[in-house]
Amino acid sequence: MQKNPTLLHVVAAAFVDTDGKVLLQKRPQTTSMAGLWEFPGGKIEAAETPEDALVRELDEELGVAVDKGDLTPICFASETLDDRHLVLLLYICRQWSGEIKALHASDIIWATVQDMANLPMPPADRPLVEALQRWI
Numbered sequence: 001m002q003k004n005p006t007l008l009h010v011v012a013a014a015f016v017d018t019d020g021k022v023l024l025q026k027r028p029q030t031t032s033m034a035g036l037w038e039f040p041g042g043k044i045e046a047a048e049t050p051e052d053a054l055v056r057e058l059d060e061e062l063g064v065a066v067d068k069g070d071l072t073p074i075c076f077a078s079e080t081l082d083d084r085h086l087v088l089l090l091y092i093c094r095q096w097s098g099e100i101k102a103l104h105a106s107d108i109i110w111a112t113v114q115d116m117a118n119l120p121m122p123p124a125d126r127p128l129v130e131a132l133q134r135w136i
Contacts, residue, residue, distance in 0.1 A: 005080065005083055006085070007085050008043065008085065011044060011053050012090050012125075013058060013066070013091050013093045014090060014132055015094075015096065016093070016094050019110075021112055022113065023039075023100065024038060024040075025062075025104075025105035026105050028104065029106065033122050036120050037119045037120060038125050039090060039128065040057070041054055041058070042060075052068070054091060062100045062102070063100070063101045071093055074091065074132065075090050075127075076089045077125070077127050113132055113136060
């Protein structure tokens, strides 16, 4: 009998500015999939709700405060990664406090959904770009 992979639950935010551009961050060289562009976020820790995890991750990675009420869940992606299976929940965020800074990433950019089609991104992020287009 085949063993089921360990599920890895991850949350991410699509920050959308007033021009409809979305914030992406570049994975640092010290991580897997280094150099790829992704939505900011991270792993859900034990006893955290997805929204609590995302608020924590956005503070840690970008130095911004986000209210859970300003996070709108829009879609998810499911992707096998070696012996784990990633479930990535994407939220839209249009309001935050503080100046966005790349505290963990090697770079950040604001991109249109069309621009994202030409950027190297992790496999789990690709289907989210298409879904995101319907929400902007």
